[in-house]
Amino acid sequence: MLSSHSRPAQNYDEALSRAQALQSQDDAAINPLCRTQFLTHGKKTDNAIVLLHGFTNCPQQFASLGKTFFDHGFNVLIPRIPRHGFADRLTNEPARTSAEEMAAFTDEVVDIAQGLGDRVTVMGLSGGGVMTAWAAQYRSDVDKVIIIAPNFAYVLIPKNFTRVMTGVALTIPNIFIWWDDKLKMNTQPDYAYPRFSTRAIAEVTRLGYAIRSAAKKEKPLAKSIVMVLNETDEAVDNAVPMELAKSWRANGGEVSDYVFKAEMGLKHDLIDPNQPYQRTDVVYPILMELAKRK
DSSP states (O other), rough: OOOOOOOOSHHHHHHHHHHHEEEEEEEOBOOGSSOEEEOOSSOEEEEEEEEOTTTOOOGGGGHHHHHHHHHHTTTEEEHHHHOOOOTTTTSSGGGGOOHHHHHHHHHHHHHHHHTEEEEEEEEEETTTHHHHHHHHOOTTSSSEEEESSSSSTTTSSSGGGHHHHHHHHHOOOOOOEEESTTTTGGGGGSSSSSEEHHHHHHHHHHHHHHHHHTTSSSSOOOOOEEEEETTSSSSTTTTHHHHHHHHHHHOOOEEEEEEEEEGOOOOHHHOOOTTTOOOOOHHHHHHHHHHHOO
């Protein structure tokens, strides 16, 4: 059974030590661009933010936005999610992903953030968005979570079949599927994985089911939650995170939402500036405003 186990850093020095321990895990097998990024003002600040990158991407996805937060006075932690960021873009590591590992990792980075800022925000995209939802459900020491395009369910899989497909993917041998079967290894950005693991995506979905189940019965513990969706998201089914937000509200959670409208023409990855279609000039100021809003 999935459960949260918090062990918050008691001060800045402990948080610094634990952040550095995360960084020490990034050896020569990890793409230098994909190592855990830690931007600190050298002391505990009023605000700290944890930025959780998307499924098959890495911390570089959030590097530009993280620097913007840093310039606004935040201490910033952009951790490398387990099994991600390997220099070998065809590594089999993603197939070893587990929901338990993602939940424990989320707890650890939130624990670190407690020593980095008086007010802690967690923001995550896609698979990182599901992990951010875990923090929303279980961490009372988080002041705000901003969940962006979480992949609880998928456009290409009818919602009623998602649980069945997840069960199948967890049972059969793992399969790797190209994100783009024409571009294959030429998929950009060139630090992200060009293919995904069916086992890994099923584990992300399993974590999502655990969160959704808890949300139907319990109030989310984070003080404030923002669900950010995109009307032209080609990957995730927006109806499911909206249902989650409804469950949280029904149980007394403080939940708001923001929807990027279709006329903006955004795609699922609306964060990484190295995506050729990107609109970060519009997206980043909105996310900054959502994070700073009381």
